[in-house]
Amino acid sequence: MSLPPSAWAIYRRLLGLVGPYRGVLLLALLGLLVEGAAAGAFGMLTKPMVDETFVARNREFGILLPLAIVGIFVVRGMAGYLTDLYMAKAARGVARDMRVRAMDKYLRLPGLRFDGEPVPSMLVRLGSDSDQVAQAVVDSGKVMLQQSLQVVAMLAVMLYASWRVTLAVLLLGPLIAWMMDKVGRRYRRYGHKVQETSAQMMLAADQALSNQQDVKVYGAREMEMARYSRLADDNLRLSLKVEATRSISSAVVQLTGAVGLALLLFFAGHEALAGRLTAGGFVQLMISMLAIIPALKQLTNVQGMLQRGVASAERLFHVLDAEDETDTGTRPLQRARGLIEFRDVTLQYPGQPHSALQGISFVARPGTVTAIVGRSGSGKSSLVKLIPRFYEPGGGQILLDGHPLSEYRLADLRRQLAMVGQQVMLFDGSVAENVAYGELQQASPGDVERVLRGANALEFVAQMSEGADTHIGVKGASSPAASASVWRSRALLKDAPILILDEATAALDNASERLVQEALAHLIPDRTTLVIAHRLSTVEHADQILVLDEGRLVEQGTHAELLARGGVYAHLHAMQFRETGA
Ligand SMILES: Nc1ncnc2c1ncn2[C@@H]1O[C@H](COP(=O)(O)OP(=O)(O)OP(=O)(O)O)[C@@H](O)[C@H]1O
Ligand SMILES: [Mg+2]
Structure with missing residues (x-):
């Protein structure tokens, strides 16, 4: 087979994937051998078919031969069935293993590597690529063996005939x-x-x-x-x-x-x-030769199957070989106090001409609210995404309770924060399941009800057809109000020392925004809260406001201080004041 050396390396690695299916494949091989033998046996019968039945007019053979033919095909059919079944078991199993491993890897990739691949392409890796790999490693082997055995059996019959x-x-x-x-x-x-x-x-x-x-x-x-x-x-x-x-x-x-x-x-x-050579011998030669040709044709398909599979495998291995998020911290962390400190932090996304963040330094203390404002693209979301270590800063340090974030285990660090991003996606399931998500799934129905009430969502949820058991998410209907109820309740249930809200109120109308504000007041005490909002009215009461512009921290202070300064914030404020006509 003409495959480049690198392809052979991939193929060898692919063979490693069938390891767990060795037993099943052995059974399939047995079936293949029986199939091949049956083909040979049939070939052998063609000679007496002619010579005994027609030439010698032997009465006994007239009954025996038809019976033998049926018998051979019964055996062949059963063997073929078992071969197909076991081969499919191995092939589908390999495909399943590949997609499960790739999915697992995708959920462990560092943010930058993850962003580097569009989700539709990931779906192809999990879909057809995994199937093609299974074809290359199992189905091509099956065709190769099955058809080669066919050719060998038929050649043997031909050699025997003449x-x-x-x-x-x-x-x-x-x-x-x-x-x-x-x-x-x-x-x-x-x-x-x-x-x-x-x-x-x-x-x-x-x-x-x-x-x-x-x-x-x-x-x-x-x-x-x-x-x-x-x-x-x-x-x-x-x-x-x-x-x-x-x-x-x-x-x-x-x-x-x-x-x-x-x-x-x-x-x-x-x-x-x-x-x-008798007439029977000639028929035997002819039938065997005609059986060899389609087998040869199938064998020429094998290379294409292999090439497709190897190409798919190459893409999949590229994913599987990617590094996981770095998680080398060992410092024990039960519950953080929530003191966050940024020291001269910079961040640059690869391929972007400008830094997304530059020289950012500030302290966010437990029990306070830090608001982050700035124009679109000024780096607000980038800043808060550094805290759960979705991205690693290019320079500077971020400390939690006085220690660099990287000293903690990722899982421990992320347990310290409740986060609501710009788009709140609901998962397929009931309201209660969406609230008690992930590590929170142990929560009792009583807990869920408590947080729904605390988040001002109980009344809203009670109006749904089945209350907290109503199906929302992918298949059910989920309005922005439903999403908001879920994220507020989820954050309340998580009860984390750090709360991060990224424009969570942008999509809501005024009435529901007021409810959200009330709920936030409920969420905020004792926590370190970072809130990003375009509506400045929502951040007036913050303990400090950070004003970002093109990745730099240009102003910092309370609402009153910043207004008095008459700088960027005052300008933004004046603009919104005019717009809302308030
Ligand atoms: N994953 C990414 N890869 C490359 N560049 C990015 C990525 N995320 C953000 N950026 C760029 O970094 C800069 C800051 O983006 P960021 O999303 O932090 O801004 P923002 O202040 O949150 O804006 P908005 O108010 O529109 O949400 C922008 O120029 C953006 O294009
Ligand atoms: Mg943003």
């Missing part, structure tokens, strides 16, 4: 192999291109459909249709080429069969004249 004719016909072998390889290559090349255009078509459709409102507003329907039609045309053209190649390929197989048969007849005629 070694002279067989050797003569075998001279044709290399030619057949060469032709089949040629056709197979062309087929694979176009097949691959068809897949590519299908993927492009999907991408174009996804973009146009996901942004259908923009498409309409900007009058881009015709442009999008032109793009999509062009890709659809490409796809059609290539699909037709694939069909043509498929047809050529079967014509080639038939032609080779005919040429083989002609040669066979030619040599067999000689042998018959010499008295070395």
